[in-house]
Amino acid sequence: MNPRPAILMLPDETAKFRVRDLGVAYGGTPALRHVTINLPDRQITALIGPSGCGKSTFLRCLNRMNDLILTARIAGKVLLDEQEILGNQIDPVELRKRVGMVFQRPNPFPMSVYDNIAYGPRRHGIRARGTLDQLVEQALVQAALWDEVKDKLRQSALDLSGGQQQRLCIARCLAVQPEVILMDEPSSALDPISTFKIEELLLELKAQYTIVIVTHNMYQASRVADYTGFFLTGDLIEFGPTVEIFERPVDQRTDDYVRGRFG
């Protein structure tokens, strides 16, 4: 009746990331097993699943943040456009300029709003005052924060509300002009209104950026994501268009999860 495979293979040409047989173990304990998936360019992909299912581990492979964990062992291949990003051929520092990340808890630096946004561009060698001003404004406008903070650019970013801080972190990420934005439960520490604002923002950003978002909130996934992947205990169980995953899941475990029977 339903001929859709559990893991839909999108055509390589439309993929930003091509992940092949990716496995990760922390100190011998496997966290992710044999994940093969194509993540679509300039679309929002949501990764869902219960805690400890490997979705954050997967996300952190895409910008090599797992490198910071000394016990992590990674196998398989990840291609960003045509380029292999797991090996030594690529400098992870350069990779992270192209693949930005927004974290679960808003983590602005203890600096002014302006300095937070200008931090990335400055470290990458942009010194001209005018260029920096423009970049800061542009990033804040893109993150739908400009109107709220344009009069307090010199104030500490820590004086902003939690929701504003998270949009500031998104703006900080945008100021480096990445191609991809990875988000690790970006609104789990926020109130519903801030969450709504972030979701609206994501829908606007996807015109220019490939977005991969890990979320515990299934409504969030169904509201914003074009594609959804379901992880369980280190395996990718199902991947496909969000509507299909939520309304006509192929795998019984996906069905149980999206209907809230466990997790």
Place this chain on the structure above:
Amino acid sequence: MEDGHQETAPTTRIAVRLPGRSPRARATERVIQGFLTLTLLSVIIPVLLIIFFLATKGAPALNWAFITQDPAMRMTAGGIRPAILGTLYLVTLTTLLAVPIGVMAAVYLTEYARQNALTRAIRLAIINLAGVPSVVYGLFGLGLFVYFMNFGTSLLAGACTMAVLVLPLIITASEEALLTVPAAFREASLALGVSKWQTIWRVVLPTAMPGILTGIILAVARAAGETAPLLFTCVAFYLFSPHEAFSWLHVPAQVHDALFNQIMALPYHLYTISTQVPKAPDTVKWGTALVLLILVLGMNLIAILLRSYLRRARRW
């Protein structure tokens, strides 16, 4: 899983009435509180007494001449200018030598070194270094800096010795400060494609600065007050200030002379006039002690103000 519970035999619930707080428990609470207050007082009172004695006995000696003139009449009159300058030079040079090395060592230990047996051994060694008696540092400085490196009995040898002595203070305080910097700051910076060193230099170190300054405060106070290491490496009983007209042309030669000449230092001066100069009036002794205290407190105050400014500028 939840279904499983219902099949087990229902256990009898027991009810307990928790007794009210007895008068005895309240009394104990009060006794403990009183005891802790007493302990605190026993710490504060000696400090206040020291300051009080120094202030009342030393104040009469304090005047402009006392801090701007050389000692006169075999140390029984005149001022203590060379000793003040000597201590200032020594503390400054010690800080310049010890702070960069100490902070970088702490950065290496917390940010770069793998946590293994070797780094644990290094940490243990640093902690033990802090417990070595200062006179031993003096002998070490004499052997290494005065003789082996041929600095002679000089400001440089003294400052190097003192730097080794205060290094453990700076390293441990800096390490603790670095460890309190939230991992989220490091992640945020690295995720922007910023290199590890840039992350440390631009985010981690500035955030840890207040804590590092605490270490520097302790180090400065220690360097200003220690006497034993100086005995072996740099102090002189008496030196008079050079009276040359200032000229930029002479600066390099003067710096060289200053580095490789002996100095007078306040703690040692206090010791000599108290034990070696029978006729030195008490006011001069108390005055010297008071000046030393003011100098240390003054330097600490600068660091404390800087620290609170940094805390306000970069709180999180």
